[in-house]
Amino acid sequence: MKIAMIGFGGVGQAFAEIVEEKHQELQQNHGLDVEIVAVSDVMKGAIYQPDGLNITKLLECVKRTGSVESYPSSSQTIKGWNSLETIEKAQVDVIIEVTYTDVKTGEPALTHCHRAFETGKSVITTNKGPVALAYQELTEKAEKHDVFFGFEGTVMSGTPALRLPLETLAGNEIKEIKGILNGTTNYILTAMESGMTLNQALEKAQALGYAEADPTSDLEAYDVRYKAAILSNHVYGVHLDPDEIFCAGITGLSVEDIQEAKRDGEKWKLLARISQNKGKVKATVQPERLNQDDLLARVSGATNAIVYECDLSGTIMLTGAGAGLKETGFSLMIDLIHCHKQKQGSKIGGGSHS
Numbered sequence: 001m002k003i004a005m006i007g008f009g010g011v012g013q014a015f016a017e018i019v020e021e022k023h024q025e026l027q028q029n030h031g032l033d034v035e036i037v038a039v040s041d042v043m044k045g046a047i048y049q050p051d052g053l054n055i056t057k058l059l060e061c062v063k064r065t066g067s068v069e070s071y072p073s074s075s076q077t078i079k080g081w082n083s084l085e086t087i088e089k090a091q092v093d094v095i096i097e098v099t100y101t102d103v104k105t106g107e108p109a110l111t112h113c114h115r116a117f118e119t120g121k122s123v124i125t126t127n128k129g130p131v132a133l134a135y136q137e138l139t140e141k142a143e144k145h146d147v148f149f150g151f152e153g154t155v156m157s158g159t160p161a162l163r164l165p166l167e168t169l170a171g172n173e174i175k176e177i178k179g180i181l182n183g184t185t186n187y188i189l190t191a192m193e194s195g196m197t198l199n200q201a202l203e204k205a206q207a208l209g210y211a212e213a214d215p216t217s218d219l220e221a222y223d224v225r226y227k228a229a230i231l232s233n234h235v236y237g238v239h240l241d242p243d244e245i246f247c248a249g250i251t252g253l254s255v256e257d258i259q260e261a262k263r264d265g266e267k268w269k270l271l272a273r274i275s276q277n278k279g280k281v282k283a284t285v286q287p288e289r290l291n292q293d294d295l296l297a298r299v300s301g302a303t304n305a306i307v308y309e310c311d312l313s314g315t316i317m318l319t320g321a322g323a324g325l326k327e328t329g330f331s332l333m334i335d336l337i338h339c340h341k342q343k344q345g346s347k348i349g350g351g352s353h354s
């Protein structure tokens with residue numbers, strides 16, 4: 001399976017490391033031979049090597065020079081293609097879209113997905129923009145072109161918050177979904193409980209690779225609003241315009257507010273709630289003060305949790321990483337395995353996203 005990567009930041013590089021680390025296992029356990037043949041990034045440049053890039057060498061070049069273009073050329077190497085040229089011209093099966101999430105337009109990722117499908121390529125992405133804004137259009141287009149559209153990592157990174165409700169919990173009616181769906185803000189709120197300021201904690205979250213390129217998306221909860229829209233589309237099959245979701249972030253909370261709640265045996269958490277009633281879906285995103293015995297109050301740091309209120313299974317809670325480079329890289333790998341199985345006409349543990 002030949003892959004082109006659009007965007008080569010924290011998650012992109014972590015994914016490349018995973019492909020290198022797990023190459024043999026993927027071959028042995030899943031019959032999947034993954035080859036990264038192209039990378040296109042804004043500042044790091046672009047390279048297309050039709051017979052495959054040596055990942056160790058590629059990562060070493062980026063670390064040493066900040067550019068993928070310092071990778072040694074052969075007679076077949078093409079350098080300098082922008083993202084659309086790479087999507088259109090590279091001979092690949094899958095586009096891994098890991099550019100930044102734009103919470104207003106979803107671009108450039110939205111256009112990347114459209115062009116990939118139109119040119120017969122599957123897309124696997126952790127970018128929330130296209131999935132939150134154009135879920136239906138893109139899933140239909142992927143189906144029309146008989147390609148795969150994977151986006152497990154868009155909600156709770158490598159924790160399977162999207163496959164679980166549709167596959168493992170299939171047959172239930174899920175009346176409400178609620179959860180802590182942003183790693184950065186949960187990390188910040190936890191750090192503020194020990195007296196750290198919001199800005200100090202944010203700097204740490206950025207250094208750990210949790211935050212968005214523009215952390216306003218995390219702090220003002222636009223990121224969670226997108227995730228709520230994705231859950232509505234994916235789990236309930238109902239399009240929710242992100243702009244219509246009530247959304248308040250954590251910037252209004254002071255260290256004193258958090259300490260005061262702590263003295264009262266409570267915790268502030270940024271919660272998303274999505275509920276359905278007779279085909280109508282409502283969603284809100286805002287900080288809520290929870291009793292410390294509440295299961296969600298116990299979720300700390302960059303860990304996230306999601307609760308599905310099911311008519312048959314009862315309350316199901318899934319908890320795990322909400323952000324993190326390796327964890328998010330893993331979400332791309334699991335989608336890749338599903339994509340491969342779908343191409344082979346089989347499925348692992350249920351269906352794929354397209």
Ligand SMILES: NC(=O)C1=CN([C@@H]2O[C@H](COP(=O)(O)OP(=O)(O)OC[C@H]3O[C@@H](n4cnc5c(N)ncnc54)[C@H](OP(=O)(O)O)[C@@H]3O)[C@@H](O)[C@H]2O)C=CC1
Pocket residue numbers: 006007008009010011012040041042043044083098099100101108126127128153154156157209210211212213322323324325328
């Ligand atoms: N980090 C995490 O824990 C998680 C991240 N995500 C999502 O995954 C995606 C990637 O995240 P992350 O790696 O952390 O972000 P980064 O900001 O580290 O990486 C994004 C990369 O995309 C590049 N880029 C931007 N525009 C283009 C373009 N038009 N063509 C090619 N490359 C482009 C950027 O280039 P340059 O910097 O050179 O401009 C940058 O290298 C984001 O959409 C994020 O929301 C999802 C779940 C968890």
Ligand SMILES: N[C@@H](CC=O)C(=O)O
Pocket residue numbers: 154156157181182183184185210211212218223322323324
């Ligand atoms: N910035 C996001 C990354 C994952 O979606 C977060 O902190 O949750």
